[in-house]
Amino acid sequence: MLKRLIILLTLVLLAVVFSDLLLNYIESPVLSPLGSYYAANGPAELGAANLVTSVIVTYRGLDTLGEVTVLFISAAGVGLLLGRREAETDVAEPRNPASEIVQSAAQLLMPLVFLFGVYVFVNGHLTPGGGFQGGAIIASGILLLLLAQPYAAVSRRLIGITESLSGFSYVVVGVLGVILAGGFLDNRIMGLGQFGSLFSAGAIPIIYILIGFKVGAELGSVLDRFRAAGTGEQ
Amino acid sequence: MTGLPLSTFALASGLALILIGLLAMLTHKNIIRMIIGFSLVDTGIHMVMVAIGYVTGGSAPIIDDTVTAEQAASRIVDPLPSALVLTAIVIGLGVTAVMLSFAVRIYRAKRSLSIDDCAESKW
Numbered sequence: 001m002l003k004r005l006i007i008l009l010t011l012v013l014l015a016v017v018f019s020d021l022l023l024n025y026i027e028s029p030v031l032s033p034l035g036s037y038y039a040a041n042g043p044a045e046l047g048a049a050n051l052v053t054s055v056i057v058t059y060r061g062l063d064t065l066g067e068v069t070v071l072f073i074s075a076a077g078v079g080l081l082l083g084r085r086e087a088e089t090d091v092a093e094p095r096n097p098a099s100e101i102v103q104s105a106a107q108l109l110m111p112l113v114f115l116f117g118v119y120v121f122v123n124g125h126l127t128p129g130g131g132f133q134g135g136a137i138i139a140s141g142i143l144l145l146l147l148a149q150p151y152a153a154v155s156r157r158l159i160g161i162t163e164s165l166s167g168f169s170y171v172v173v174g175v176l177g178v179i180l181a182g183g184f185l186d187n188r189i190m191g192l193g194q195f196g197s198l199f200s201a202g203a204i205p206i207i208y209i210l211i212g213f214k215v216g217a218e219l220g221s222v223l224d225r226f227r228a229a230g231t232g233e234q
Numbered sequence: 235m236t237g238l239p240l241s242t243f244a245l246a247s248g249l250a251l252i253l254i255g256l257l258a259m260l261t262h263k264n265i266i267r268m269i270i271g272f273s274l275v276d277t278g279i280h281m282v283m284v285a286i287g288y289v290t291g292g293s294a295p296i297i298d299d300t301v302t303a304e305q306a307a308s309r310i311v312d313p314l315p316s317a318l319v320l321t322a323i324v325i326g327l328g329v330t331a332v333m334l335s336f337a338v339r340i341y342r343a344k345r346s347l348s349i350d351d352c353a354e355s356k357w
Binding site: 036039067074081127 | 240242252287289290294295298307312321324325328329331332334336
């Protein structure tokens with residue numbers, strides 16, 4: 001009873017703080033100085049039509065490298081936590097196979113889902129989307145495969161190679177920026193191209209393709225670990 | 235009187251989601267439900283951040299035929315909070331995955347998902 005009261009009190013106090021924030025909130029009529037710098041100089045400097053992409057990949061590219069690293073560490077942590085299975089735990093009961101509809105639909109949709117994921121991260125500098133979103137779509141394709149065939153052998157070696165190669169190339173592109181252009185992860189190591197076309201914005205599409213493969217492989221390996229923990233495989 | 239600005243609703247929903255998520259984390263004993271509460275808090279924070287980046291009448295920060303490069307500074311919403319939220323979503327996903335794998339480990343060890351069965355880790 002006392003515990004409930006304390007919880008309620010905590011939430012009410014927090015709600016008071018929040019209501020202060022909410023009642024005094026005034027919608028900003030103009031961009032913040034930093035936002036207007038990005039808006040005014042981003043298109044000419046970096047050549048990316050999607051300003052969010054130019055912020056993520058170039059202006060704050062180091063953040064994104066850190067973010068990819070965090071994702072890698074969490075995928076590795078999941079692998080570490082779920083990888084070893086104690087001998088005494090009982091073997092999970094075998095599952096019923098997925099229905100014919102799910103299996104056929106997975107076979108039909110898998111290539112399309114992968115294609116859509118690739119489309120989203122290749123066009124990340126032009127349309128809403130990018131490496132993380134495209135990678136998540138690719139991982140959802142892997143999830144579809146695992147739902148249809150819970151015992152399918154997903155090649156961990158392939159996932160590991162994809163992930164390591166794309167992560168390594170990402171850092172190499174970043175270092176090339178130091179040598180050929182203004183600094184680490186500078187996208188102007190190549191020509192900026194025609195603004196708004198697919199081959200534009202320098203190295204941004206390359207970096208986003210690498211991020212897309214890396215994120216897809218990492219999320220796919222997380223899903224595969226959880227699958228393996230559920231079906232009792234190593 | 236044109237009514238409340240749009241972003242106020244997003245801000246209010248975000249703050250409400252944070253409170254609901256905290257309530258779920260504090261009251262439930264089931265670890266999975268606590269993780270769902272964490273995800274609610276996470277989503278609420280993202281909504282608050284995006285709402286704060288909104289500029290009255292702004293459109294998406296993408297330069298194309300409707301928003302040309304010259305008009306950009308006056309017609310788009312702030313791209314920075316959107317970029318930060320994208321980062322936060324990915325980090326939140328990673329944290330959730332690690333929490334869920336801890337839940338699997340606890341279930342393997344205790345055969346239960348209730349935190350009452352993990353009393354030895356109470357202070």
